[in-house]
Amino acid sequence: xxxxxxxxxxxxxxxxxxxxxxxxxxxxxxxxxxxxxxxxxxxxxxxxxxxxxxxxxxxxxxxxxxxxxxxxxxxxxxxxxxxxxxxxxxxxxxxxxxxxxxxxxxxxxxxxxxxxxxxxxxxxxxx
Amino acid sequence: xxxxxxxxxxxxxxxxxxxxxxxxxxxxxxxxxxxxxxxxxxxxxxxxxxxxxxxxxxxxxxxxxxxxxxxxxxxxxxxxxxxxxxxxxxxxxxxxxxxxxxxxxxxxxxxxxxxxxxxxxxxxxxxxxxxxxxxxxxxxxxxxxxxxxxxxxxxxxxxxxxxxxxxxxxxxxxxxxxxxxxxxxxxxxxxxxxxxxxxxxxxxxxxxxxxxxxxxxxxxxxxxxxxxxxxxxxxxxxxxxxxxxxxxxxxxxxxxxxxxxxxxxxxxxxxxxxxxxxxxxxxxxxxxxxxxxxxxxxxxxxxxxxxxxxxxxxxxxxxxxxx
Numbered sequence: 385x386x387x388x389x390x391x392x393x394x395x396x397x398x399x400x401x402x403x404x405x406x407x408x409x410x411x412x413x414x415x416x417x418x419x420x421x422x423x424x425x426x427x428x429x430x431x432x433x434x435x436x437x438x439x440x441x442x443x444x445x446x447x448x449x450x451x452x453x454x455x456x457x458x459x460x461x462x463x464x465x466x467x468x469x470x471x472x473x474x475x476x477x478x479x480x481x482x483x484x485x486x487x488x489x490x491x492x493x494x495x496x497x498x499x500x501x502x503x504x505x506x507x508x509x510x511x
Numbered sequence: 512x513x514x515x516x517x518x519x520x521x522x523x524x525x526x527x528x529x530x531x532x533x534x535x536x537x538x539x540x541x542x543x544x545x546x547x548x549x550x551x552x553x554x555x556x557x558x559x560x561x562x563x564x565x566x567x568x569x570x571x572x573x574x575x576x577x578x579x580x581x582x583x584x585x586x587x588x589x590x591x592x593x594x595x596x597x598x599x600x601x602x603x604x605x606x607x608x609x610x611x612x613x614x615x616x617x618x619x620x621x622x623x624x625x626x627x628x629x630x631x632x633x634x635x636x637x638x639x640x641x642x643x644x645x646x647x648x649x650x651x652x653x654x655x656x657x658x659x660x661x662x663x664x665x666x667x668x669x670x671x672x673x674x675x676x677x678x679x680x681x682x683x684x685x686x687x688x689x690x691x692x693x694x695x696x697x698x699x700x701x702x703x704x705x706x707x708x709x710x711x712x713x714x715x716x717x718x719x720x721x722x723x724x725x726x727x728x729x730x731x732x733x734x735x736x737x738x739x740x741x742x743x744x745x746x747x748x749x750x751x752x753x754x755x756x757x758x759x760x761x762x763x764x765x766x767x768x769x770x771x772x773x774x775x776x777x778x779x780x781x782x783x784x785x786x787x788x789x790x791x792x793x794x795x796x797x798x799x800x801x802x803x804x805x806x807x808x809x810x811x812x813x814x815x816x817x818x819x820x821x822x823x824x825x826x827x828x829x830x831x832x833x834x
Contacts, residue, residue, distance in 0.1 A: 436612025437554025439746035441576040471614050501576070503746050510576045 404477035406432060406459055406466055412483035412492060413462035420448055429465040432481065434472040438508025440501055442475060444494050475511055522699075522707040526678055530634030531699040539602025540684060542623045543609070544592040547616035552593065555612060555743055556584065557726055559736035563588040568656025568671055570734040572726045573605060578747030579722040580729060581608060583714075585682070587658050587671055594669060596629070596682065598716035612743075626686055632696060633680040633707070640696040641681060646670050648681075656682075663687075676711025706792045712763045712827035718774065718789045719761055719797060727757045728799065732831040759786065759799045760832075763825040764813065769793040772815035772822075779812040779819060780804050788813060800824065 408416070408430070420428040425448055433445040452458050452467040459466040468476060479496040483489075490506065499509035525531070543552065553560040558571035568587040572580055582605055585596040597605050606620045632641060642648045650659040651672045658671035666687015673680050683694075714720050714729050726735055726748060735748060751757050766772055771793045778786030778798050786800035796813070804811070807826035812819040 433614060435554070435614050435616070436551060437743060438741045439576070439744065441612070441743050443741070469615050503741075508741065 406476050406479050408461050408481040410462050412481050413464050415483045431467045434475045439503035440508040441510040443508045522703050523710045526634035530636040530640045531697045532694050533631040533704045535631045536628040537599045538629055539597035540624045540627050541595040542592050542621045544619050545617040548593050548618050551616050551618050557735040559739040565590050572731050574744030576743050578725045578744035580720045580724050589660050628685050630683040633675045633678050637679050644694045676713050709790050709792045709795050727751050728759050730761045730828050733829050759801050760805050762800045763827045764796040764798050764822040766794050767821040770820050772796055772813045776813050776815040
């Protein structure tokens, strides 16, 4: 294989986009586990979803749950499972769930690449 | 110059001393059911639908995230479902909008427009005429869109009390064989209805209610709850109201003589365009007018038919704008 072909193949494989998934960073996962223990449900997992409403059109939903629903996408990350229904997944693909702590922190923060605009309070978004 | 005032207008005067039936079956009707129907619709519209109990109803605007109007819905909470009355030809758009924002909720939307008929009964004698025709007027409360549903034979009807501008009115939705001919009242056509709407200053889709307009400029403030919490478009609507940023309001124009100006015509003051006509009938029009020029009785011109036609502004904003 020529050097040119090798470079082309390398570039193509490098620039191929990774499948969009939803992830949670370590600090957010730790906080979920703390909340689960505080609410008497140690080991609970996290439902991540979207629902219609909020100023901008869609709002984020987080819920502690024990089991997935049928047809949920199940994502394992940092020792826990995220359950996402398929329609919410369309609007959340690529999102990283982070935690902003401290006095000025916002709590759980969705870094969602699909969000074109967010409302003033940051809890809803449009696509 | 003589201008026609609303008290001199023909259809209003006829119905102030009587009643008439309009066939409005070309309007849309959606049956919305499921345990989450009210919760979801409340998140998509301007009014506080959570307050609805069976037999109650309210108007609520469906708005985009930019606070623009998709439609003004009249939502009736019946026993098992919601009946949403939409404007003509917009029920598909409303249904698709609700479906787009339905994720895991228990909500089903069915277009019952083809299976039902709808009548608007308007006039000071409307209540008596309906009672005489055997409809359950006595079962209705006094509030707007208070309603009752009764079964009869293979069908049913829902009767809702409402108003058409300043005139008493009822909406009647029937399915099955219940015949509208049973209503003992004069039947009027779409020309009279269009005239009446302009006389009463009632905005309609798509002329006044569309995605170029927000509910505050379309005189829909009575259908907005400012303390219900978030809904799509709420941030924009609340900001417009709080900071007094509404740029124009819907007004009525009494046009000189019987001139029928063309919708889309510019409203002119001192050579400057200050508004736009949206609907018209002979001697009367509805127009969006810039706030600075919105004054009851103010003289304006309308650029129509290659010339300028004199007109006077009538403030038709509902009392909610002055509270």
